Amino acid sequence: METKKRFAVSGAPHIHAKxxxxxxxxxxxxxxxxxxxxxxxxxxxNAARVIVISVVSCVGxxxxxxxxxxxxxxxNDLSAVVTGIILAMNLPSTAPWxxxxxxxxxxxxxxxxxxxxLGDNFVNPALAARAVLLASWPALLSGSSAYVTPFDxxxxxxxxxxxxxxxxxANYSMIDMLIGRMPGCIGEVSKIAILLxxxxxxxxxxxxxxxxxxxxxxxxxxxxxxGGDPLTGVLxxxxxxxxxxxxTDYVTCPMTVTGKLIYAGGAGLILALIRAYGGYPEGTTYAxxxxxxxxxxxxxxxxxxxxxEVKSRA
Amino acid sequence: MHPLRHIGEGKPLTNxxxxxxxxxxxxxxxxxxxxxxxxxxxVEKGQHVKMGEMIATPVGGLGLPxxxxxxxxVLFVEPRQELRAAPEICIGIQNDKLDEWxxxxxxxxxxxxxxxxxxxxxxxxxxxxMGGASFPTHxxxxxxxxxxxxxxxxxxxxxxxxxxxDHRLMLESxxxxxxxxxxxxxxxxxxxxxxxxxxxxxxxxxxxQDAVKNIEGIEVFPLTTKYPQGSEKQLIHVxxxxxxxxxxxxxxxxxxxxxxxxxxxxCDAVTLGxxxxxxxxxxxxxxxxxxxxxxxxxxxxxxxFAACGGLPENVKKVFAGGPMTGLCASDTSVSMTKATNGxxxxxxxxxxxxxxTACIRCAxxxxxxxxxxxxxxxxxxxxxxxxxxAKKHGLMDxxxxxxxxxxxxxxxxxxxxxxxxxxxxxxxxxxx
Numbered sequence: 001m002e003t004k005k006r007f008a009v010s011g012a013p014h015i016h017a018k019x020x021x022x023x024x025x026x027x028x029x030x031x032x033x034x035x036x037x038x039x040x041x042x043x044x045x046n047a048a049r050v051i052v053i054s055v056v057s058c059v060g061x062x063x064x065x066x067x068x069x070x071x072x073x074x075x076n077d078l079s080a081v082v083t084g085i086i087l088a089m090n091l092p093s094t095a096p097w098x099x100x101x102x103x104x105x106x107x108x109x110x111x112x113x114x115x116x117x118l119g120d121n122f123v124n125p126a127l128a129a130r131a132v133l134l135a136s137w138p139a140l141l142s143g144s145s146a147y148v149t150p151f152d153x154x155x156x157x158x159x160x161x162x163x164x165x166x167x168x169x170a171n172y173s174m175i176d177m178l179i180g181r182m183p184g185c186i187g188e189v190s191k192i193a194i195l196l197x198x199x200x201x202x203x204x205x206x207x208x209x210x211x212x213x214x215x216x217x218x219x220x221x222x223x224x225x226x227g228g229d230p231l232t233g234v235l236x237x238x239x240x241x242x243x244x245x246x247x248t249d250y251v252t253c254p255m256t257v258t259g260k261l262i263y264a265g266g267a268g269l270i271l272a273l274i275r276a277y278g279g280y281p282e283g284t285t286y287a288x289x290x291x292x293x294x295x296x297x298x299x300x301x302x303x304x305x306x307x308x309e310v311k312s313r314a
Numbered sequence: 315m316h317p318l319r320h321i322g323e324g325k326p327l328t329n330x331x332x333x334x335x336x337x338x339x340x341x342x343x344x345x346x347x348x349x350x351x352x353x354x355x356x357v358e359k360g361q362h363v364k365m366g367e368m369i370a371t372p373v374g375g376l377g378l379p380x381x382x383x384x385x386x387x388v389l390f391v392e393p394r395q396e397l398r399a400a401p402e403i404c405i406g407i408q409n410d411k412l413d414e415w416x417x418x419x420x421x422x423x424x425x426x427x428x429x430x431x432x433x434x435x436x437x438x439x440x441x442x443x444m445g446g447a448s449f450p451t452h453x454x455x456x457x458x459x460x461x462x463x464x465x466x467x468x469x470x471x472x473x474x475x476x477x478x479x480d481h482r483l484m485l486e487s488x489x490x491x492x493x494x495x496x497x498x499x500x501x502x503x504x505x506x507x508x509x510x511x512x513x514x515x516x517x518x519x520x521x522x523q524d525a526v527k528n529i530e531g532i533e534v535f536p537l538t539t540k541y542p543q544g545s546e547k548q549l550i551h552v553x554x555x556x557x558x559x560x561x562x563x564x565x566x567x568x569x570x571x572x573x574x575x576x577x578x579x580x581c582d583a584v585t586l587g588x589x590x591x592x593x594x595x596x597x598x599x600x601x602x603x604x605x606x607x608x609x610x611x612x613x614x615x616x617x618x619f620a621a622c623g624g625l626p627e628n629v630k631k632v633f634a635g636g637p638m639t640g641l642c643a644s645d646t647s648v649s650m651t652k653a654t655n656g657x658x659x660x661x662x663x664x665x666x667x668x669x670x671t672a673c674i675r676c677a678x679x680x681x682x683x684x685x686x687x688x689x690x691x692x693x694x695x696x697x698x699x700x701x702x703x704a705k706k707h708g709l710m711d712x713x714x715x716x717x718x719x720x721x722x723x724x725x726x727x728x729x730x731x732x733x734x735x736x737x738x739x740x741x742x743x744x745x746x
Binding site: 006013016021 | 557643716
C-alpha cells in the first residue's frame with residue numbers, strides 16, 4: 001500500500017467555468033477599445049489625456065481608499081479601469097484635469113467604496129459621477145462651447161444642444177454620424193466603434209442582447225410616438241453608448257430576462273421623454289440612473305418561480 | 315449554447331474502458347454506508363466469514379444490513395475515520411481469495427416474484443441508492459398508504475463529468491437493469507417504466523433500446539446533455555412533466571427514481587439472492603491508467619488507485635463521486651461504499667483553490683439554478699446568519715448540484731455554504 005498522504009479538502013464543486021471577475025472586466029475593456037481608439041482618432045491627444053487621467057485616478061482612488069481603510073486590495077479585478085474608461089468616454093475632450101479628478105473621486109469613493117465596494121453600489125459609478133459633474137459645472141459639460149469638432153478642434157455645442165436651443169439645425173450626414181465625425185463626448189460619437197464593442201460582448205457572452213436592443217428599440221419607438229425622428233435620435237448623443245456599456249452594468253441592472261426587458265424599456269422611455277420634453281438636451285445619464293434605482297423593485301417584481309412552488313391563486 | 319451543456323472534460327478518459335474486476339487483499343467495510351443509523355456489527359475479530367454473510371445488522375427505521383464482500387478472517391471491528399464527519403465502526407476482513415459464498419436464496423424469477431418477496435429480498439440484500447444518495451431502497455419501494463405512483467424512472471443520466479460507471483453498466487449489462495426495473499414496477503404497481511439516459515451516451519441508449527424492444531410498458535428516454543439532468547427533481551419534470559411540490563417527496567409527484575446500478579442490484583438480489591457486495595466504480599482523473607472497476611464494497615482507495623497504475627506524485631485532491639458534487643478524502647486509506655460511483659484524483663493544477671471575491675450581481679447563478687433559486691441572495695442570508703430568510707429563499711429546495719458555484723466568476727462558495735447551513739439546521743433540529 002502507498003504511504004499516507006494528506007490531500008486538499010474542499011467543498012464541491014471541484015471544477016469551475018473559466019470566467020472570473022477580472023476576465024469579464026477585461027472583456028468589457030477589450031470591447032471599449034474600438035471606442036477609445038475612435039475617440040483618440042477623432043479628438044486627438046486631448047482625448048487620450050482625458051482617458052489616461054480618468055483611468056489612473058480611478059484606479060488610484062480605489063487603491064488609496066483600500067490602503068487607507070485596510071481593506072483587501074482589489075484593483076487587479078480591473079473594475080476601476082472599466083469605470084475610468086467609461087467616465088472618460090462620457091466627458092468632452094476639453095474636460096480640465098481637475099474635473100476628471102473630481103469625477104473619478106465621486107465614482108470610486110462616493111458611489112462605489114462608501115457603499116461597500118464592487119457589487120454593492122446601487123447606481124453605476126461612472127454615470128453618477130457624470131450626473132454630479134453635469135449638475136455642478138453645466139458650462140463644462142453642456143455649454144455652447146464645451147465640445148469641439150473632430151480633427152480641427154473648433155469649439156462648438158453638441159448637435160443635440162443645438163437642436164434643443166433651436167438656434168440651428170444639426171446637419172450631419174449618415175456617414176458622419178456613424179463614424180463619429182461630429183462634436184460630442186469622447187466615447188459617444190462613433191457608433192460603428194460602439195457596435196463593434198457590442199458584437200464582441202455578445203460573442204463572448206459577457207452580456208446578453210436584451211438590454212441594449214430593448215433600450216434602443218424602446219427609445220426609437222417612443223421618440224417616434226413623440227413626433228421625433230427615431231434614426232437621427234439614435235445616431236446623436238449617447239443613447240447607443242449608454243445602452244451598450246452603461247445600462248448593462250451587472251451590478252445595477254436586473255437579473256432575469258423579464259426584469260432586463262422592463263428595465264431597458266423604461267430607460268428608453270425616460271430617455272425619449274427627456275429628449276422630447278425635458279430641459280436637458282440629452283438624457284441618457286438620468287434615464288439609466290433612474291432605472292438603476294428601480295432595479296431592486298424590478299428584481300422583486302420579476303422573481304423566478306421556485307421549482308415545485310404552487311402557483312398562487314391571485 | 316447553455317453553459318452547462320457538456321461541462322468539463324473527463325468522460326473520454328474511461329468511457330471506452332470495459333469493466334474489470336479488482337480482487338482486494340483486504341476490505342474495510344464501513345457500517346454507515348447508507349442514509350440512516352449505522353448498522354450494528356455481529357462478527358468478532360478472528361472470526362471466519364463467508365462472502366455475502368451478514369456482518370452487521372440493521373438499526374432503526376432506515377437501517378440496512380451489511381455483508382462481507384470477500385471470504386476470510388475478520389481482522390478488526392473498530393472505529394475509523396471514513397468520509398462521514400465522525401469516525402464510524404468499520405469491519406476489516408482479510409481476503410482469503412477463495413470467494414466462498416454463503417448459501418444464497420433467490421426470492422423468485424423476474425416473472426414470478428411477488429411484491430412482498432421483492433421488497434423483502436431488497437432489504438435483506440442491504441441495497442441503498444447507488445447514485446450517491448444511499449437512501450435505503452426497500453423503503454422507496456414500499457409506497458405509503460394513500461399514495462400512489464404511475465412512473466418509475468431509472469436514472470442513467472450520469473450527468474457528472476468524469477464518471478462512466480453507469481454508462482459501462484448500461485452497455486455491458488442492459489438485461490439486469492431492465493429486469494430490475496420490471497421488479498420495481500411489480501413491487502410498486504407502476505405501469506410506466508422509463509430508463510432516462512443523456513444523449514452523450516448513444517451506444518448505451520442503443521443497447522438498452524434493443525433490450526426493451528419487446529417489453530411492454532418500458533421505454534428508453536434520451537435526455538438532453540445538460541447538467542444537472544440527473545438530479546431527481548429535473549428527471550421527474552423532464553419525464554413526467556410534473557414537479558415535486560416544494561418540501562415534498564417524488565412520490566407526491568407520483569414518480570419514483572432509482573439509479574440504473576440500483577436496478578441491477580435489485581435484479582441480483584431477487585433472482586439470485588445476492589446481497590450488495592460489489593459495484594462498478596470509475597477510478598479516474600490524474601491516475602496512470604483510469605478505468606471502470608468492479609470493486610468489492612470496502613475496497614480502500616489505496617488498492618483502487620494501485621489497480622489503476624498508482625497515483626502520480628502531483629495529485630493534490632481525491633474525491634468520491636463526480637467533480638460537481640464529490641466529497642473530498644483527506645487520504646487514500648478510506649474505503650469505497652455501496653454509493654461510490656467514482657473515485658477521482660486531481661493534480662495541483664486541477665485542485666487549485668480560488669480566492670473568493672465580491673459578488674458582482676452578474677446573475678449567472680440566478681439564471682443557471684435548475685430550481686429557480688437566487689443563490690447569491692441565499693449566500694447573503696447565510697452570511698448574515700439569517701437562516702429563516704434563507705429558508706424562505708429556498709435553502710431547503712436547493713439540490714446542491716453545484717451549478718452556481720461552478721459558474722460564479724467571483725468564485726464564491728455558494729453550494730458549500732448552503733450545505734453547511736443545512737447541516738447546521740438539521741443539527742439544531744436534532745438538539746430540540
